[in-house]
Structure formats: C-alpha cells, structure tokens
Amino acid sequence: MKLTKAFFEEIRELIRVARGTVARGVDLVQVHTNFEIGRRIVEQEQKGEDRAAYGKEVLRALGERLTGEFGSGFSRSNLEYMRRFYLLYQERLQISQTTSGKLSSRKKAETVPVRFVQNKTSQTRSEQSRIPQTVSGKSTTAYEVPPRQFTLSWSHYVFLLGIKNSEERSFYEIESAQQDWTVRELKRQFNSSLYERLALSRDKDGIRKLARDGHTISRPQDLLKEPLVLEFLGLDQQTRYSESDFETAVINQIERFLLELGKGFLFEARQRRFTFDEEHYFVDLVFYNRLLRSYVLIDLKLGKLTHQDLGQMQMYVNYFDRAVKTEEENSTIGIILCKKKNSALVRITLPKHANIHAREYRLYLPSKEELQRKLIEWAEEGEVGDE
Numbered sequence: 001m002k003l004t005k006a007f008f009e010e011i012r013e014l015i016r017v018a019r020g021t022v023a024r025g026v027d028l029v030q031v032h033t034n035f036e037i038g039r040r041i042v043e044q045e046q047k048g049e050d051r052a053a054y055g056k057e058v059l060r061a062l063g064e065r066l067t068g069e070f071g072s073g074f075s076r077s078n079l080e081y082m083r084r085f086y087l088l089y090q091e092r093l094q095i096s097q098t099t100s101g102k103l104s105s106r107k108k109a110e111t112v113p114v115r116f117v118q119n120k121t122s123q124t125r126s127e128q129s130r131i132p133q134t135v136s137g138k139s140t141t142a143y144e145v146p147p148r149q150f151t152l153s154w155s156h157y158v159f160l161l162g163i164k165n166s167e168e169r170s171f172y173e174i175e176s177a178q179q180d181w182t183v184r185e186l187k188r189q190f191n192s193s194l195y196e197r198l199a200l201s202r203d204k205d206g207i208r209k210l211a212r213d214g215h216t217i218s219r220p221q222d223l224l225k226e227p228l229v230l231e232f233l234g235l236d237q238q239t240r241y242s243e244s245d246f247e248t249a250v251i252n253q254i255e256r257f258l259l260e261l262g263k264g265f266l267f268e269a270r271q272r273r274f275t276f277d278e279e280h281y282f283v284d285l286v287f288y289n290r291l292l293r294s295y296v297l298i299d300l301k302l303g304k305l306t307h308q309d310l311g312q313m314q315m316y317v318n319y320f321d322r323a324v325k326t327e328e329e330n331s332t333i334g335i336i337l338c339k340k341k342n343s344a345l346v347r348i349t350l351p352k353h354a355n356i357h358a359r360e361y362r363l364y365l366p367s368k369e370e371l372q373r374k375l376i377e378w379a380e381e382g383e384v385g386d387e
Contacts, residue, residue, distance in 0.1 A: 003061040007044055011037055011062065015070055027153040034154060038086030039093065041079065059083070084161050088169075092150065151177040159186060167211035168195045174214030185259065192260075196371035197225040200378060217263050217291040220333045220355055225262070227360040228337060232256045235363050246300050247271075247284055264291035274319055283316050294330040295320050301338040305358050309336055310349045313356050337361045 018033040041062070045055040059076045066074035150157075156176055163169040172195065176186050198215060199207045201224045209216060216222065233249040235241055250257050251270055258265050269286040285298040297316050301309055313334040320332040334356040341358040350356055 003065065008065055010040060028150060030154045031150045031157060034082045035086055038082035041083045042086055081158055081161060085157060088161065155183045156186060159183060170211045171195050171214060178214055191365055192229040193366055193368045193371045196375050199375055200226050215263060223262060224357055224359060227362045228260055229362050229365060231364050243300055243302055264289045266290060292330055295325060295332045297332060297334045299336050301336060304340040305336060305338045305342055305345065307345060307349045317356060331355050335359060
C-alpha cells in the first residue's frame with residue numbers, strides 16, 4: 001500500500017502547526033491535534049476494501065514517516081491510541097470544530113483548516129468543565145452524558161482510554177478536571193475504585209449524576225463513600241497497632257487523607273478537647289467542609305462498631321452544634337471510621353435523621369471486581385445505599 005502524499009502532508013501539517021504554537025495551552029493543543037489525527041486515520045481506513053488490513057498498513061506506514069521527521073511519539077501504538085481516542089470521543093467533533101477559531105492563522109491558503117477549542121486564560125480547569133454545551137443527537141452512554149470540551153492532558157486521556165465503562169470514564173474525566181488531579185492521582189483514585197465506592201452510597205439517580213456531573217456536594221450524604229481506602233497510611237492489616245498509631249499515621253499523611261475524604265475539606269484539629277461537668281472529652285479529628293459549611297467530626301475505631309461509639313459521637317455532634325458552630329453554619333456531621341460496621345445497629349441506635357454516619361475503612365486497595373459485583377447486585381435488588 002502506497003501512502004499518498006496528500007494524506008501524509010495533511011497529518012504532517014497538523015503536527016507542524018501544533019508544535020509551533022505558543023507554550024500556553026500546549027497540553028490541550030496536543031490533545032486536539034491527536035484527536036484530529038485519530039479522526040483522519042479512521043476516515044482513511046474507511047477507504048480500504050479490507051479495512052482491518054488496510055488500517056494496520058496505514059498506521060505502520062504513517063508511523064514510520066512521522067517518526068522519521070518528528071521523532072518519537074508517533075509509533076504505531078501511539079497512533080492506535082489516537083485512533084481509539086477519536087472513536088471514543090467522536091461526539092465532541094462538532095464542539096472541537098466550532099467552539100473556537102483555527103489553532104493558527106498561518107498556512108491558511110495552502111493547508112486544510114484545523115479548528116480547535118481555545119480556552120480563555122482566566123478559566124481554570126474546573127471552570128472549563130462547567131461550560132454548558134449543546135447536547136448532540138448521539139450519546140455514547142446510557143445516561144446521556146453530554147459532550148464536553150477536552151480539559152485534560154494527553155497522558156490523562158491515554159489512561160482514560162483503558163476504562164471500558166463509559167459512565168465511569170466520564171466520572172473520572174470530570175473529577176480529574178475539577179480537582180486538578182495529576183495522572184498519578186487519577187490512577188490512584190481509579191485503583192481505589194472511587195467511582196464504585198461513591199456509587200454504592202447512592203441511589204440510582206445519584207449514580208446518574210456521578211456520570212453526568214462528577215462528585216457534587218450539596219448534602220451530608222454526598223460526602224460518603226464505602227469503604228474509605230487508606231492504603232497510603234502504611235499500616236499493615238496483619239500487624240497490631242493502636243488508635244493512637246492510626247491517628248498519627250493519618251496526621252502524617254494528612255494531604256492524602258484529605259484527597260481520600262473528597263471535596264471541600266479543611267483540617268482544623270487533632271484531639272480537640274471540650275469539657276463539661278469537670279470531665280474532658282476528645283474528638284479524634286476535626287475538619288470543616290466549606291461546600292456544606294459544616295464541621296465534620298471523625299472518630300477512629302479499630303474494631304467493630306458499638307452502640308457506645310454511636311452515643312459518644314452523638315454527644316460530640318451535639319456539643320459542636322450548641323457551643324461551636326455559628327448560626328450561619330449548618331449542622332455538624334459525625335463520621336465513625338471502623339473496621340466493621342453494623343447497619344442495623346446504626347438504624348436502631350440513632351434517630352432517623354441523625355447527622356451521624358458509620359463507614360468502614362480498608363488499609364489496602366479493594367478488589368475492583370468485587371466492588372463492581374456488589375454494584376451490579378445492588379442495582380438488581382433495587383436497594384438504596386444505607387448506613
């Protein structure tokens with residue numbers, strides 16, 4: 001198969017123009033360039049009678065020519081990533097071509113016009129991800145997730161290509177943009193099964209919102225996930241450790257613990273003391289969630305949850321509500337982290353609308369397959385996430 005000069009020049013010009021663009025927004029330039037390369041590879045493949053064989057030959061020949069001129073980054077495997085990128089995100093083609101003008105005004109006459117999304121300098125990633133878009137007539141997910149602008153680096157999207165579930169992939173893309181996750185942080189959140197853990201704490205409408213909007217916080221229940229994964233603490237599941245050891249490990253890894261807790265958390269105090277009737281009481285960890293405008297108290301328990309633990313947390317919450325929070329702030333939230341919870345005990349012990357929650361923790365990354373299986377069982381049973 002002979003690689004046509006016109007086809008090669010078209011791809012060549014995409015790369016040349018992208019590399020000549022100023023440093024600002026270089027990651028997004030690469031993403032849109034690779035999207036366009038993927039689109040044109042797919043269109044070129046469709047011209048062959050034996051598309052599978054023809055497509056492989058196109059990638060091989062194109063990779064050799066581009067590598068010879070531009071160096072690494074255009075191997076056959078990388079070109080295959082670009083092809084898959086376009087096939088998975090092709091509903092964004094209209095946005096990519098019409099939201100903004102041409103990437104560069106250079107070579108207007110002799111090159112095919114290439115249009116990309118260009119974001120205003122004042123927009124952060126999270127602002128970009130909230131820009132409303134027109135929903136195309138085609139949806140790639142069961143929940144009709146609307147097409148969005150590309151807001152992540154190419155390395156992020158290469159990782160996202162490996163996520164088969166379209167709702168889950170959409171969730172991680174949104175969260176990566178809104179939380180400015182590095183690729184390393186994205187991989188950690190995926191490996192800790194963040195999507196499944198949040199989904200198991202929600203009803204079906206809540207799961208749809210995860211795919212459409214990401215992790216939104218508007219009520220205390222939105223903070224919850226099951227279980228919390230604390231593998232970064234370095235505590236061996238098989239080794240004996242005290243609650244003090246547990247607490248110290250959290251403090252030593254407070255940045256990563258905040259990432260695991262989720263959005264809007266600020267750390268305030270460790271072993272916060274309050275006194276009444278000449279007795280001292282201590283709350284293990286005190287946080288403030290700026291999105292809910294609420295104090296969040298966390299008690300760390302090594303063993304199985306007991307009704308005494310629930311009663312103690314109720315006392316802590318009552319104290320903060322009556323003596324610490326202001327009138328403008330919302331009710332205090334109590335979370336008990338334990339190795340083993342008892343949902344029935346929580347329901348029986350606490351008032352129906354108590355702002356107290358028990359959640360299990362793990363000191364190792366959970367099995368993604370196990371959580372996915374639980375999520376399927378939960379969906380088939382029609383249950384709602386409980387305490």
